[in-house]
Amino acid sequence: MLAEPVLPDAAFSGPLQSAITYEKIPxxxxxxxxxxxxxxxxxxxxxxxxxxxxxxxxxxxxxxxxxxxxxxxxxxxxxxxxxxxxxxxxxxxxxxxxxxxxxxxxxxxxxxxxxxxxxxxxxxxxxxxxxxxxxxxxxxxxxxxxxxxxxxxxxxxxxxxxxxxxxxxxxxxxxxxxxxxxxxxxxxxxxxxxxxxxxxxxxxxxxxxxxxxxxxxxxxxxxxxxxxxxxxxxxxxxxxxxxxxxxxxxxxxxxxxxxxxxxxxxxxxxxTRMKAPWLVDSVVWDNPMKKKAVTYLSLTLEKPILKLTDRDYNDNGVSDLLAQYGQAYDINIDVFNQLQHTITGWPGGKPNADDTNRPERALPTHKRVLLFSPHPDDDIISMGGTFQRLVDQGHEVHVGYQTSGNIAVADDEALRFADYVVDFNTRFGIKSPEATRIFQDAATSLRNKKDSEMDTDEVRQVKGLIRMGEAKSTCRFVGIPVEHAHFMNLPFYETGKVEKKPLSEEDIKITMDLIEKIKPHQIYAAGDLADPHGTHKVCLDAVLEAVKRLSHKNFMKDCWVWLYRGAWAEWDIHEIEMAVPMSPDQVTKKRLGIFKHQSQKDGVVYQGTDSREFWQRAEERNRATAGLYNRLGLAEYEAMEAFVRWKG
Known part of the structure; x- marks a missing residue:
C-alpha cells in the first residue's frame, strides 16, 4: 500500500486520508x-x-x-x-x-x-x-x-x-x-x-x-x-x-x-476538506484559518463581511469560530480590516506615511526592484499595472527575463522576420557573413520544416531575437531604461523542445549573480504553479534557491520577496497580502503594453485550452479580483493585481 501522505496543512488535526463524507473515492x-x-x-x-x-x-x-x-x-x-x-x-x-x-x-x-x-x-x-x-x-x-x-x-x-x-x-x-x-x-x-x-x-x-x-x-x-x-x-x-x-x-x-x-x-x-476544512474535521482557528473561513462564508452566502450574523456562522458550520473569538460583529470587523490593509496604490511603499498597516515598508523611499519574468511577457501580463506604478513612483526597476521564450514563436512569424533581415542586408549592401548565414539558414529550415520536427539552432536564435525585441519594447513603453532589462537565458530552457532540462547549478548561479548585482529591496517572482512541471515552476525554484543561498548577505536582510500569479489564475482571496488597484486608464495602458508582444497575439503557439488572448485573460482575472473585494464589502475598483509575500 501507499506510504503515509505528507500533511500539507498544520491546521488539520488528523491525517488527510481519514474518512471524509464528501469524498466518494479514497x-x-x-x-x-x-x-x-x-x-x-x-x-x-x-x-x-x-x-x-x-x-x-x-x-x-x-x-x-x-x-x-x-x-x-x-x-x-x-x-x-x-x-x-x-x-x-x-x-x-x-x-x-x-x-x-x-x-x-x-x-x-x-x-x-x-x-x-x-x-x-x-x-x-x-x-x-x-x-x-x-x-x-x-x-x-x-x-x-x-x-x-x-x-x-x-x-x-x-x-x-x-x-x-x-x-x-x-x-x-x-x-x-x-x-x-x-x-x-x-x-x-x-x-x-x-x-x-x-x-x-x-x-x-x-x-x-x-x-x-x-x-x-x-x-x-x-x-x-x-x-x-x-x-x-x-x-x-x-x-x-x-x-x-x-x-x-x-x-x-x-x-x-x-x-x-x-x-x-x-x-x-x-x-471540501481543503477549501472548507472546518466542515469535515476540527481545525486550529489561527488567523489564516479565520480569514479563510470568513471570506468563504461571505462569498458563499453572497453577503458582505460586515453583514454576517451569529446565525450565519452557526448555520454554516463555523460555530467553533464564534466560540473561540466571540460574536460575529467583532470577527467581521477584524477580517474586514485585514483585507482593507492589503489594498495599496503604493507597491513600493508610501513615502512619509505610517506603514504599520501597509503591506510594504515606507523606507527606503526609493527602492531597487528586481522583477523576475519567466517568459519575456510575464512581467507585463501578470503585473503590468504594478510594474508601471513602481516606475512612475520613482523606484529603480530591473527585469530579469529568465528564459528566451523562443519555442513560443510561430514558424511563419520567424520566417517573416528572417526574410526581412536577409532582404534588408541585400538591399543596402550590408556584409555580415555570419549573421546573414544564420538568417538564411533559419529561413531555409523554416521553409522545409516538417510537422513535429525540432527547430534548428539558427531558428531558435531568430525566435529568441523576436521575443527579446518585444521585451525591450515593453520596457521602453513602461519607462525603464533598456539596460535595466537583463536577458538571463537560463540553460534549463534551451532544449528546443517543450520538455526542459532539470534545474541546474548554472541556472541558480546566473540568478544569484543578477540578485547580487542589483542588490534589490524588492524581488517579484512568478508563483504560478498551475503546471508543476512547467517553466514557471522551474524559474521560481531558481529564484527561491538563489534567495536562500544569499540570505546571509547584508543587503538581503532588507529584501522582501513578492509572488505574483500568471495569466490563468489568481491567489485565493484569503491568501492575498498586497492588492494593487488599477483605474480604467491603467487597465488600458497595461493592455497596450501586452500588445508590444506581437508574436504572442492573434494565434499563440501554445494557447492551451483557453482560447482568449493574453490581454483578455489578464484583464478578466484582474477585474475578477477587484470584484471579489467588492463582494466582500470593500471599495469597488476597476481591477486589481494581487501578491503574496514569500517569507522563506
Whole structure:
C-alpha cells in the first residue's frame, strides 16, 4: 500500500486520508508531486516483487503524459540502485494518437521507451502500446485483439492513470460510456488544445486516438490516478465529490472497489476538506484559518463581511469560530480590516506615511526592484499595472527575463522576420557573413520544416531575437531604461523542445549573480504553479534557491520577496497580502503594453485550452479580483493585481 501522505496543512488535526463524507473515492494528498510519485512507485515495486515471489507475471496498465514521469523516474532509480527487476512485468499502455509513427517525437511508443522501458530489464516482447500506424479499417479488429490480450494475460493487476482537464482517463472523452472497450476515439477540442504544446500548434495535433475503454480500465484489480497542479483541481473535485457522470469520465472510478486518487495540494485545492476544512474535521482557528473561513462564508452566502450574523456562522458550520473569538460583529470587523490593509496604490511603499498597516515598508523611499519574468511577457501580463506604478513612483526597476521564450514563436512569424533581415542586408549592401548565414539558414529550415520536427539552432536564435525585441519594447513603453532589462537565458530552457532540462547549478548561479548585482529591496517572482512541471515552476525554484543561498548577505536582510500569479489564475482571496488597484486608464495602458508582444497575439503557439488572448485573460482575472473585494464589502475598483509575500 501507499506510504503515509505528507500533511500539507498544520491546521488539520488528523491525517488527510481519514474518512471524509464528501469524498466518494479514497484520496491521498501529498505536499508535492515528487513525494506522491515515490509512494506510487513503491506500491508498484512491491506488487512486482510479490508477483516474483509467487512466480507469476505482473500485468501493469501504464499511462503517458507529464503526470507519471516522476513515477517512472523513481522506478528506474529502484531498478538501478535497489535491484528491482522487471523481468516478470507485462505492460499494456492506455492509448496512442492516431495516426502516429512509433518514432515520432510525440509517439507514446517513444515516450514509454525513453521514460521507462529502455532503462529497465523488461523483456522487449512484454510491453504493448496501441498501434498508431494501422489503416483505419483495421483499428476495430486491433482493438478487440488488444482487449483479448489483456484478458489472456490474466487481466490488469494495476492500472496507472492521469486525468485530463475535462476529466478524461486514457482518451475516454466526456460522453464515453461505462461499458466502452478499446476503440478509436475522436479527441475533444480541449484535449487537442492541451496537447498542441507538444505538436507545435493546434493545426498539427491529431484529431483521433486509440484508447482502452472505461470497462477495460475498470477491469483492473487496482487503479491509481495521479493529478498535479491547480488546473486539475475542478475536475478532481467533480470526480471525487460529484455524481457519477459521463461528462466527467474519471467519476466512473467511484464504482471501482479498489481505486485511489493520489494528488498534490494544488490539485486538491477545490476539495471540501481543503477549501472548507472546518466542515469535515476540527481545525486550529489561527488567523489564516479565520480569514479563510470568513471570506468563504461571505462569498458563499453572497453577503458582505460586515453583514454576517451569529446565525450565519452557526448555520454554516463555523460555530467553533464564534466560540473561540466571540460574536460575529467583532470577527467581521477584524477580517474586514485585514483585507482593507492589503489594498495599496503604493507597491513600493508610501513615502512619509505610517506603514504599520501597509503591506510594504515606507523606507527606503526609493527602492531597487528586481522583477523576475519567466517568459519575456510575464512581467507585463501578470503585473503590468504594478510594474508601471513602481516606475512612475520613482523606484529603480530591473527585469530579469529568465528564459528566451523562443519555442513560443510561430514558424511563419520567424520566417517573416528572417526574410526581412536577409532582404534588408541585400538591399543596402550590408556584409555580415555570419549573421546573414544564420538568417538564411533559419529561413531555409523554416521553409522545409516538417510537422513535429525540432527547430534548428539558427531558428531558435531568430525566435529568441523576436521575443527579446518585444521585451525591450515593453520596457521602453513602461519607462525603464533598456539596460535595466537583463536577458538571463537560463540553460534549463534551451532544449528546443517543450520538455526542459532539470534545474541546474548554472541556472541558480546566473540568478544569484543578477540578485547580487542589483542588490534589490524588492524581488517579484512568478508563483504560478498551475503546471508543476512547467517553466514557471522551474524559474521560481531558481529564484527561491538563489534567495536562500544569499540570505546571509547584508543587503538581503532588507529584501522582501513578492509572488505574483500568471495569466490563468489568481491567489485565493484569503491568501492575498498586497492588492494593487488599477483605474480604467491603467487597465488600458497595461493592455497596450501586452500588445508590444506581437508574436504572442492573434494565434499563440501554445494557447492551451483557453482560447482568449493574453490581454483578455489578464484583464478578466484582474477585474475578477477587484470584484471579489467588492463582494466582500470593500471599495469597488476597476481591477486589481494581487501578491503574496514569500517569507522563506
Amino acid at each position: 484520496t491521498h494528498i501529498y505536499a508535492d508531486a515528487k513525494a506522491a510519485s515515490r509512494a506510487v512507485a513503491h506500491e508498484i515495486a512491491a506488487l512486482i516483487r510479490q508477483k516474483q515471489k509467487e512466480k507469476k507475471p505482473c500485468i501493469l496498465g501504464l499511462a503517458t503524459g507529464s503526470s507519471p514521469k516522476t513515477v517512472y523516474a523513481e522506478l528506474i532509480r529502484m531498478h538501478r540502485e535497489e535491484g528491482l527487476s522487471f523481468h516478470n512485468v507485462v505492460s499494456f499502455n492506455l492509448d496512442e494518437y492516431f495516426p502516429m509513427e512509433p518514432d515520432s517525437l510525440q509517439s507514446y511508443w517513444r515516450f514509454m521507451r525513453e521514460q521507462l522501458f529502455d532503462h529497465v530489464d523488461i523483456p522487449a516482447g512484454n510491453y504493448y502500446v496501441p498501434d498508431g500506424t494501422l489503416r483505419a479499417d483495421k483499428v476495430a479488429e486491433f482493438a478487440k485483439h488488444y482487449d483479448q490480450q489483456i484478458a489472456e494475460a490474466g487481466g490488469l493487476d494495476f492500472q496507472l492513470l492521469g486525468i485530463g482537464g475535462n476529466g478524461h482517463i486514457g482518451f475516454n472523452e466526456p460522453g464515453s460510456l461505462i461499458n466502452s472497450h478499446t476503440r478509436l476515439m475522436m479527441l475533444d477540442h480541449s484535449t487537442r488544445a492541451a496537447a498542441s504544446v507538444d505538436f507545435g500548434g493546434l493545426s498539427r495535433t491529431p484529431r483521433k486516438a486509440i484508447t482502452m475503454g472505461i470497462a477495460s480500465i475498470l477491469g483492473a484489480k487496482r487503479v491509481v490516478l495521479l493529478a498535479w497542479g491547480e488546473r486539475k483541481a475542478p475536475v478532481i473535485q467533480g470526480a471525487v465529490e460529484g455524481t457519477v457522470t459521463e461528462t466527467n469520465p474519471a467519476s466512473y472510478l467511484q464504482t471501482h472497489p479498489n481505486a485511489l486518487f493520489v494528488i498534490d495540494t494544488a490539485a486538491a485545492s477545490e476539495l
